[in-house]
Amino acid sequence: MRVAIVGDPVEHSLSPVMQNAAFASGGLKWEMIRVRVPAGGGADVINRVRAGDFAGLAVTMPLKEEAARSVDDLDAASTRLRSVNTVVGIGSGHARGLSSDGAGFVNSLSAQGIALTGARVHLLGAGGAARSIVAALGAIDGCEVTISNRTHSAAEAAAELSGSAQAVVADNLPDAVASADIIVNTTSVGMGSDADAGLVPLPVELIASHHVVADIVYHPLTTALLSSAAIRGAQTVDGLGMLVHQAVLQCEAWTGFTPDPVAMRSAAEAELGRRSG
Numbered sequence: 026m027r028v029a030i031v032g033d034p035v036e037h038s039l040s041p042v043m044q045n046a047a048f049a050s051g052g053l054k055w056e057m058i059r060v061r062v063p064a065g066g067g068a069d070v071i072n073r074v075r076a077g078d079f080a081g082l083a084v085t086m087p088l089k090e091e092a093a094r095s096v097d098d099l100d101a102a103s104t105r106l107r108s109v110n111t112v113v114g115i116g117s118g119h120a121r122g123l124s125s126d127g128a129g130f131v132n133s134l135s136a137q138g139i140a141l142t143g144a145r146v147h148l149l150g151a152g153g154a155a156r157s158i159v160a161a162l163g164a165i166d167g168c169e170v171t172i173s174n175r176t177h178s179a180a181e182a183a184a185e186l187s188g189s190a191q192a193v194v195a196d197n198l199p200d201a202v203a204s205a206d207i208i209v210n211t212t213s214v215g216m217g218s219d220a221d222a223g224l225v226p227l228p229v230e231l232i233a234s235h236h237v238v239a240d241i242v243y244h245p246l247t248t249a250l251l252s253s254a255a256i257r258g259a260q261t262v263d264g265l266g267m268l269v270h271q272a273v274l275q276c277e278a279w280t281g282f283t284p285d286p287v288a289m290r291s292a293a294e295a296e297l298g299r300r301s302g
């Protein structure tokens with residue numbers, strides 16, 4: 026069986042290395058290939074799932090919203106987000122859309138022993154990744170979410186995805202962070218060349234030892250935010266956690282097999298090592 030990672034660009038996606046490691050670990054005769062599909066090609070590639078050409082898809086930029094409009098049905102998270110990162114062919118020409126990012130984030134924290142029930146979470150950023158996290162946290166008992174973003178209107182829109190989320194303006198950031206248990210960077214600040222400049226998405230003086238600080242940036246794996254947080258005594262969660270755990274859920278949705286996240290993470294780390302070496 027064959028699945029594809031679709032979007033544009035897809036050359037640098039870690040999905041094939043993680044999924045192919047997962048399939049091999051389960052002794053499954055499945056493979057993931059990369060298919061570059063620019064904006065506008067979502068409906069056609071989903072037709073290839075209906076036709077049985079692919080058993081499923083991992084969907085990345087810029088197709089997530091287009092794919093959500095093209096599938097036959099959506100799970101609860103995708104219905105709220107109007108975006109999917111996973112498509113599953115379920116026979117009789119039917120394609121179902123799912124969103125595994127938010128649940129993947131939640132599972133990545135659980136895997137490190139971090140409970141979200143009753144937790145106060147502050148999200149930095151309000152893009153697609155933040156929106157999927159807000160929707161997932163909204164389903165957790167007593168989890169209260171605050172959101173700040175460079176563009177405040179996007180924070181307000183993201184907050185609408187959960188009854189227990191609130192957008193906060195920049196002036197109120199220090200208070201929101203002080204009363205949070207968990208701080209999550211969902212912005213791209215700290216990624217790639219930002220790392221050399223030591224860019225961080227909030228003033229690091231706001232981080233204290235009672236915080237858990239999670240970054241969804243994984244290039245580099247230890248962002249300037251995470252190293253500052255560790256120096257300040259906070260527990261840290263790197264961005265590969267969410268990537269790996271959302272991939273576990275995708276593999277499960279396509280094949281029914283639950284792969285070991287540790288094996289998938291090792292495959293992703295080895296690939297990142299090869300690229301930087």
Ligand code: ATR
Pocket residue numbers: 149150151152153154155174175176179211212213214
């Ligand atoms: P993703 O799918 O990874 O969430 P995205 O939807 O493009 O990516 O969202 C990027 C997020 O990073 C947004 O919250 C964006 O803020 P704006 O809504 O104001 O654009 C945030 N972001 C990107 N560059 C930033 C920067 N230099 N400073 C602060 N926030 C930044």
